[in-house]
Amino acid sequence: MQIELKTSLKALEKAKKLGPKGVLKRLDKMGVVGRGGASFPTGRKWKIALETSSDEKFVICNADEGEPGTFKDKLIIKKNAETMIEGILIAAYTIGAKRCFIYLRGEYDHLRIELETKIKEIIKKSGLAVTIEIIRGAGAYICGEETSIIQSIMGNRGHAMYKPPYPPVEGLWGKPTIVNNVETLTGVSQSILFDDWDSSLRLFSLSGNVENPGVYEFPLGVKMSKILDVVRSKNKIKAVSFGCFGGFMKIKKNMEITHENICKEGCQHGAFSMIFIDETHNIVDVSYTIAKFYTYESCGKCTPCREGTIRLLERIKQVKEGKATKKDLELLKEFAEHVQETSLCGLGQSAGNYILTGLKHFKSDYLEYLK
Numbered sequence: 001m002q003i004e005l006k007t008s009l010k011a012l013e014k015a016k017k018l019g020p021k022g023v024l025k026r027l028d029k030m031g032v033v034g035r036g037g038a039s040f041p042t043g044r045k046w047k048i049a050l051e052t053s054s055d056e057k058f059v060i061c062n063a064d065e066g067e068p069g070t071f072k073d074k075l076i077i078k079k080n081a082e083t084m085i086e087g088i089l090i091a092a093y094t095i096g097a098k099r100c101f102i103y104l105r106g107e108y109d110h111l112r113i114e115l116e117t118k119i120k121e122i123i124k125k126s127g128l129a130v131t132i133e134i135i136r137g138a139g140a141y142i143c144g145e146e147t148s149i150i151q152s153i154m155g156n157r158g159h160a161m162y163k164p165p166y167p168p169v170e171g172l173w174g175k176p177t178i179v180n181n182v183e184t185l186t187g188v189s190q191s192i193l194f195d196d197w198d199s200s201l202r203l204f205s206l207s208g209n210v211e212n213p214g215v216y217e218f219p220l221g222v223k224m225s226k227i228l229d230v231v232r233s234k235n236k237i238k239a240v241s242f243g244c245f246g247g248f249m250k251i252k253k254n255m256e257i258t259h260e261n262i263c264k265e266g267c268q269h270g271a272f273s274m275i276f277i278d279e280t281h282n283i284v285d286v287s288y289t290i291a292k293f294y295t296y297e298s299c300g301k302c303t304p305c306r307e308g309t310i311r312l313l314e315r316i317k318q319v320k321e322g323k324a325t326k327k328d329l330e331l332l333k334e335f336a337e338h339v340q341e342t343s344l345c346g347l348g349q350s351a352g353n354y355i356l357t358g359l360k361h362f363k364s365d366y367l368e369y370l371k
């Protein structure tokens with residue numbers, strides 16, 4: 001396959017001139033944080049891996065974009081994979097890794113051949129003695145979580161592991177490993193190359209009951225009204241769901257979209273996927289779909305999530321079928337809190353968000369269904 005590369009590897013050259021410690025300083029100064037959801041400072045994560053002595057270290061690019069309503073990484077891989085690959089090489093150079101992996105979502109397998117060709121060409125051009133291997137995900141949502149990815153790459157079942165130890169200290173085969181998302185690694189290259197790189201810019205995946213779904217770039221602090229102007233809708237939008245895990249929020253047109261404002265509503269922005277829901281939908285119906293998703297995707301390792309997600313589905317179904325009372329709603333809330341508090345990983349810990357925020361902001365939708 002003939003490919004015209006869209007990079008001259010200037011960011012990598014600059015990183016080599018800065019040296020590993022200089023790269024870390026640069027990432028901190030530019031405010032590079034993880035874009036997969038946790039917003040952890042990238043330089044701090046890499047510093048731990050750099051300072052942990054080991055004969056072998058690894059870099060994993062998390063391209064297992066499985067959160068419903070999230071499709072920004074797919075666009076980057078399609079349109080700008082070179083910048084992401086350069087980011088992987090900068091990471092490898094900085095922490096001293098020789099083996100890197102891209103954990104590619106199974107549904108994105110059609111992007112693999114072109115990606116492999118670009119990897120080959122870029123590594124040749126870089127002069128680094130590094131390999132980047134693509135691992136195809138098998139469709140488990142939990143493998144978007146870093147310890148599950150690590151298990152999956154090692155050939156084990158994709159189960160989340162207890163932390164600590166954290167991957168930058170003990171990851172793949174017990175060696176220091178950094179796991180970064182596609183958008184983060186793309187931002188690494190850009191933040192090293194461009195002095196005016198803006199850390200507040202984020203890719204938003206916008207979908208749902210809108211006329212112009214797609215990936216859009218906005219700065220943090222953008223007004224909700226601006227986003228609504230761009231996506232447009234036939235009916236009035238009443239809610240936004242941050243993927244499946246982040247919970248429901250009421251539409252407040254003057255609200256600035258920031259981490260703090262979203263948290264105040266009891267939601268989590270994650271990777272900024274916003275699924276818009278119009279007034280023709282009842283939140284209980286949407287919640288039923290989300291409940292089925294969680295039941296299906298729970299990996300089954302811990303009891304609160306394995307059993308709890310099934311019980312939550314049963315209780316939402318009870319509401320939907322008009323068989324629940326006000327007392328049942330109280331139990332539903334209590335149950336959702338319990339599942340979140342006692343589950344092992346982020347999946348179970350977020351498995352009640354859609355219920356808690358639904359009951360908080362859209363109680364009238366629930367009341368419509370009571371017997």
Ligand code: SF4
Nearest residue numbers: 300301302305345348
């Ligand atoms: S919380 Fe759910 S997904 Fe996470 S380890 Fe427990 S069963 Fe698996």
